[in-house]
Amino acid sequence: MKLTSAELVGWVGRYILPHEARLRSWLRSAFPAIDVDDVVQEAYCRIATLERVSHIEDPRQYLFKTARNIVLEQLRRDRIVSIEAATGLAEMDQAADGEHGNPERLASDRRMLARVEQLIAMLPERGRQVFRMRKIEGLSQRDISAQLGLSESVVENEISRSLDKIVRALTQEERAELPLHARGRRHGKVRHRVQD
Amino acid sequence: MSRIDTEASAWAARLDRGLNVEEEAALDTWLIADRRHQGAFLRQRAALSLLDRARALHGKPADPVIEEVSVAPDHAPSRRRLLSYGTGLAAALTVGATWQFWPRARRIKTDVGEIRHIPLEDGSVAMVNSGSALRIAFTEHRRDVTLASGEAWFQVAKNHSRPFTVAAGPAVAQAVGTAFDVRRHADSTEIIVTEGTVKVWPLAATQEAVLIEAGHRVVVDRYSNLRRGLLDGSASDQRLAWREGRIVLDRMKLGAAVEEFNRYHVEQLEIDPSLSDREVVGWFSTDDINGFATTAASLVGGHVERDGSTIWIKKSSVE
Numbered sequence: 001m002k003l004t005s006a007e008l009v010g011w012v013g014r015y016i017l018p019h020e021a022r023l024r025s026w027l028r029s030a031f032p033a034i035d036v037d038d039v040v041q042e043a044y045c046r047i048a049t050l051e052r053v054s055h056i057e058d059p060r061q062y063l064f065k066t067a068r069n070i071v072l073e074q075l076r077r078d079r080i081v082s083i084e085a086a087t088g089l090a091e092m093d094q095a096a097d098g099e100h101g102n103p104e105r106l107a108s109d110r111r112m113l114a115r116v117e118q119l120i121a122m123l124p125e126r127g128r129q130v131f132r133m134r135k136i137e138g139l140s141q142r143d144i145s146a147q148l149g150l151s152e153s154v155v156e157n158e159i160s161r162s163l164d165k166i167v168r169a170l171t172q173e174e175r176a177e178l179p180l181h182a183r184g185r186r187h188g189k190v191r192h193r194v195q196d
Numbered sequence: 197m198s199r200i201d202t203e204a205s206a207w208a209a210r211l212d213r214g215l216n217v218e219e220e221a222a223l224d225t226w227l228i229a230d231r232r233h234q235g236a237f238l239r240q241r242a243a244l245s246l247l248d249r250a251r252a253l254h255g256k257p258a259d260p261v262i263e264e265v266s267v268a269p270d271h272a273p274s275r276r277r278l279l280s281y282g283t284g285l286a287a288a289l290t291v292g293a294t295w296q297f298w299p300r301a302r303r304i305k306t307d308v309g310e311i312r313h314i315p316l317e318d319g320s321v322a323m324v325n326s327g328s329a330l331r332i333a334f335t336e337h338r339r340d341v342t343l344a345s346g347e348a349w350f351q352v353a354k355n356h357s358r359p360f361t362v363a364a365g366p367a368v369a370q371a372v373g374t375a376f377d378v379r380r381h382a383d384s385t386e387i388i389v390t391e392g393t394v395k396v397w398p399l400a401a402t403q404e405a406v407l408i409e410a411g412h413r414v415v416v417d418r419y420s421n422l423r424r425g426l427l428d429g430s431a432s433d434q435r436l437a438w439r440e441g442r443i444v445l446d447r448m449k450l451g452a453a454v455e456e457f458n459r460y461h462v463e464q465l466e467i468d469p470s471l472s473d474r475e476v477v478g479w480f481s482t483d484d485i486n487g488f489a490t491t492a493a494s495l496v497g498g499h500v501e502r503d504g505s506t507i508w509i510k511k512s513s514v515e
Contacts, residue, residue, distance in 0.1 A: 009245050010245050012245075013241075013242035013243060013244075013245040013246035014245075014246065017239065017243055017246060041200075041232050043235070044235030045232055045235030046235070047235070047238065048235045048238040075495075076494075076495075116246060134212075135247045140213075142213070155213075156210060156212075156213050157209070159209040159213075160202075160208070160209035163205045163243060163244055164201060164202055166243060166247070167239065167240060167243045170243065
């Protein structure tokens with residue numbers, strides 16, 4: 001099996017992963033009945049099959065569209081479409097475009113790095129130490145194990161566990177600050193306003 | 197997802213250390229075992245590569261985020277945003293053009309796509325839907341409204357000595373302190389009561405007035421026939437969602453849904469006749485005709501084509 005190219009890995013790290021949290025909260029709010037993990041996982045599967053990424057001008061939008069297609073396929077397969085689900089589809093474009101030209105978006109790349117720093121800082125002592133040496137000082141796992149007097153497998157385990165934690169924290173849903181003004185309306189729902 | 201992620205992290209860490217031949221084979225096996233593995237692996241590797249870049253940040257000034265903010269182009273707000281936030285402003289700007297103050301009468305006209313919230317001088321509120329015209333004439337003893345076309349929802353301030361009367365084509369509705377919606381159809385008028393009780397009678401007065409309670413509706417046709425019915429809470433909410441700039445379709449036939457959308461737009465939707473009986477569901481913004489077209493097309497297995505100011509939903513040959 002061909003290993004995903006380093007170029008794609010770098011592209012995903014830089015342009016896709018930072019938007020996963022938003023995608024998740026978007027999916028959650030737009031499609032309450034859908035399995036968000038499933039859709040996100042499938043989106044990465046599809047991205048993993050990309051031969052090249054040079055034609056993708058707006059990776060954030062690409063990610064949202066990919067997710068949208070996955071949701072649509074699921075809905076058509078299930079043949080049950082709730083009102084909420086169909087609404088989510090209509091608003092998906094808006095969600096993907098939501099931050100177009102937003103300064104926040106330009107800054108998000110650097111903000112993400114700042115966030116990574118924070119996350120590394122939050123790791124347990126040994127994980128943090130290993131991660132810093134590997135990622136900030138650029139030492140190899142072998143060098144780290146020699147310097148710290150740990151076995152290579154312990155170092156590898158620290159990397160693996162810490163990575164797991166960091167990815168989880170990084171992609172956790174942001175519940176606040178959805179880019180959708182429509183969300184405010186959805187909260188109230190017409191139903192609750194009729195009689196007021 | 198969690199177990200796969202953990203495995204993917206382990207493989208990413210091994211790859212980061214450097215794989216031996218056996219591990220390469222094992223990784224291959226793992227990747228092939230489940231199609232989700234490749235995506236998860238990509239994700240964890242991507243995160244690890246992102247972490248590489250943390251190095252670039254190391255030792256730099258503490259807050260590099262703010263300095264880039266001013267570089268961003270200042271985009272104009274979207275049309276939708278303008279529509280939703282600017283309704284009040286737009287209304288204020290067009291006051292001169294669309295309102296005429298008569299001694300005691302006031303005319304209100306909304307353009308296609310315009311929905312206006314109009315406070316009346318007695319404390320009542322009128323929400324006027326797209327493409328509607330009404331005349332409001334208040335006197336010391338009466339509050340008279342004429343709905344010449346379109347639709348409006350009224351929240352009536354209580355005043356027993358000044359009945360609030362809406363004349364709309366073949367029907368007249370009167371209330372003292374309630375909320376109700378009046379809509380002119382081509383050859384009938386529909387009244388939905390959302391609060392309290394409303395007295396309704398045909399203009400031709402061949403019948404006695406009937407009392408319509410909240411949660412009910414009545415349709416008066418041009419022959420003065422009066423049909424009343426129950427409208428459960430959610431149906432009434434859906435029917436009146438336009439007040440929030442929304443259209444709610446709950447298993448509505450595509451043909452009817454398209455007509456509903458066309459009320460709010462100069463651009464018009466047309467559908468392949470063979471699709472018109474397909475049911476659609478959804479909750480849309482009244483100004484999002486394109487979003488509706490795209491979604492509706494997806495739901496019925498069609499596609500969208502544009503032809504001048506007409507948006508077609510056509511049947512796709514291959515489903």
